[in-house]
Amino acid sequence: MSTSSFAIEVPASLLDRARRGEARAFEQIYRLFERPVYSLAWRMLNDADEAQEILHDAMLTLFGKLDQFRGDAPFWGWLRQIAVNEALMRLRKRKLIEFTDEVPEPAPAADEQSGFDSRDLEAALRRLPTVTRSVVWLYHVEGYSHDEIAALFDKSVSFSKSQLSRGTQRLRGLLTVAEGGLAYAG
Amino acid sequence: MPDEIDRISVLTGEPDDRRLAEALRALPLLSPARSALPAVLALSGKRTARTHRHLPGWMAWAAGLVVIGLGLFLFNGQAIDAERTTAADVGASADLQALMQRSLEWETALRRLEQQSMPMDAGTAMASAELEDLISLTDLQLGATENDEQAQSLWERRIRLMSRLAEVRTQPAWDKAFPDQSPTLLSATYPIN
Numbered sequence: 001m002s003t004s005s006f007a008i009e010v011p012a013s014l015l016d017r018a019r020r021g022e023a024r025a026f027e028q029i030y031r032l033f034e035r036p037v038y039s040l041a042w043r044m045l046n047d048a049d050e051a052q053e054i055l056h057d058a059m060l061t062l063f064g065k066l067d068q069f070r071g072d073a074p075f076w077g078w079l080r081q082i083a084v085n086e087a088l089m090r091l092r093k094r095k096l097i098e099f100t101d102e103v104p105e106p107a108p109a110a111d112e113q114s115g116f117d118s119r120d121l122e123a124a125l126r127r128l129p130t131v132t133r134s135v136v137w138l139y140h141v142e143g144y145s146h147d148e149i150a151a152l153f154d155k156s157v158s159f160s161k162s163q164l165s166r167g168t169q170r171l172r173g174l175l176t177v178a179e180g181g182l183a184y185a186g
Numbered sequence: 187m188p189d190e191i192d193r194i195s196v197l198t199g200e201p202d203d204r205r206l207a208e209a210l211r212a213l214p215l216l217s218p219a220r221s222a223l224p225a226v227l228a229l230s231g232k233r234t235a236r237t238h239r240h241l242p243g244w245m246a247w248a249a250g251l252v253v254i255g256l257g258l259f260l261f262n263g264q265a266i267d268a269e270r271t272t273a274a275d276v277g278a279s280a281d282l283q284a285l286m287q288r289s290l291e292w293e294t295a296l297r298r299l300e301q302q303s304m305p306m307d308a309g310t311a312m313a314s315a316e317l318e319d320l321i322s323l324t325d326l327q328l329g330a331t332e333n334d335e336q337a338q339s340l341w342e343r344r345i346r347l348m349s350r351l352a353e354v355r356t357q358p359a360w361d362k363a364f365p366d367q368s369p370t371l372l373s374a375t376y377p378i379n
Contacts, residue, residue, distance in 0.1 A: 003211050023227055027328070030223045035215040042216050056222040063230040121209050140207040168203055175206070 004142045005036040006076040015075060019066050026063055033059075033076070037083045040142070044087045044134040046126055054090065058083040080142065088152060091130060124174035128167055135160055136167035220318065221325035224344065225293055228286035282334060285341035292348035299355050306358045317351040 010029065017025035034055065041054035061082050069078055125133060131153070138144040138152070139160070149160040306314065324344045331337040 005215055024331075026227060026230065027223060030226065034221070034223075035217055038218045039216045043213075048219065051216075052218050052220075052222065055218055056225060059222055059226045060229055063226065118209065118213050121206075121213060125210070125213075137210070140210045141213075168206065171206060172203070 002143055004076075004080065005039065006033065006080040006142075007074075008032050008036075008076050010075045012071070015066070015069070015071075018063070029062075030059055033079055036076075037079070040080070040083050040137075041087050043125070043137045043141075044084075044130070045090060046130065046133065050090055054083065054086045058086045061086070084138070084142075084152065087134070091134065094130065120175060121171075124171050127174060128170055132163050132167040132170070135163035136171070139164050220293075220321060223325060223328070224286060224341075225290045228283070228290040279334065282338055282341065285338060285345065289341055289345050289348065292345060292352065296348060296352055296355070299352065306355070310354055310357050314351060314354050317347055317354060321347050321351070 010032065014025055014028060018029055037058050038051050038055045041051035041058075042048065045051060045054070058079070062079055065082075069075060125136075128136065135149055135153075138149055139146070144152070146157045146160040146164075150157045153159065321344060324340055324347065328337060328340050328344070331340060
């Protein structure tokens with residue numbers, strides 16, 4: 001079972017209606033996936049404006065290519081791939097790897113289950129280089145394999161593994177281990 | 187399979203790593219500042235070559251001036267007849283498309299204006315934030331519309347709100363350019379309910 005926030009089953013009838021060009025069906029699909037697409041883009045690029053543009057472009061691509069969806073894999077996976085590709089296109093346009101101490105845009109609530117404030121994790125995540133953060137996110141949250149990540153970035157499997165290792169280490173360095181939980185040390 | 191082993195070792199080898207992965211997955215979903223739906227719907231029907239939305243500085247300024255001009259035009263009551271248009275006047279789908287297109291044009295103008303990020307005073311910032319909230323509310327209502335008549339009314343409302351948002355956002359530029367005349371442009375003409 002996928003841990004991805006994209007993993008939403010979309011009824012075939014809704015997809016059929018959207019394929020026929022029914023605007024209300026488009027709207028429903030958009031509402032279902034707006035936040036997963038935006039969140040993925042934001043996590044990868046760490047930029048609200050770019051995430052907004054990726055949301056726009058991914059949805060436009062989705063609706064433009066809906067006829068090409070054959071239904072032999074989950075719809076959400078197909079849409080997620082479109083969103084990841086849009087994000088990667090922007091990563092390639094950037095000169096990659098940067099650190100940032102920008103003020104966090106979202107204000108997440110404390111995560112009682114994990115025993116620490118998710119704000120700390122957000123802050124630590126933002127300090128990772130863009131590519132490293134993207135690999136960490138795609139692997140841990142979206143469940144991509146190293147092979148898949150290597151293909152997405154047009155790099156080797158070693159690249160994916162080393163980025164993941166580096167990212168995890170850096171995150172752990174930024175989050176000091178405290179009794180009963182992790183706390184931000186940045 | 188080796189990949190699965192890697193994943194398992196990451197998740198089970200170090201309790202802190204496992205907790206880290208779980209915590210990453212538990213981070214809350216984020217919401218965009220505004221819906222992309224209106225622009226996507228407007229464009230998806232007649233998709234053409236995409237335009238690049240990043241402008242050089244001088245073009246952004248030019249776009250800003252255009253928005254100021256539009257704001258003045260609206261303020262004088264010579265444009266955007268959305269308020270005067272009733273649902274009964276028009277056949278639904280063609281006019282809905284036109285409204286969506288107009289909404290998109292305002293959205294584009296506002297986005298270009300945002301790129302200039304002119305500093306604004308607290309009152310203007312608050313008015314701007316409230317208008318943005320109303321636009322978001324309208325987007326939510328658009329997602330739940332039952333028929334074209336309702337949708338048309340909401341799209342008209344969206345356009346009105348965006349035009350007023352443009353007026354509010356151009357206020358600082360106007361103040362700077364014409365310090366003696368600025369009060370004539372805007373006087374918080376939008377109703378917030």
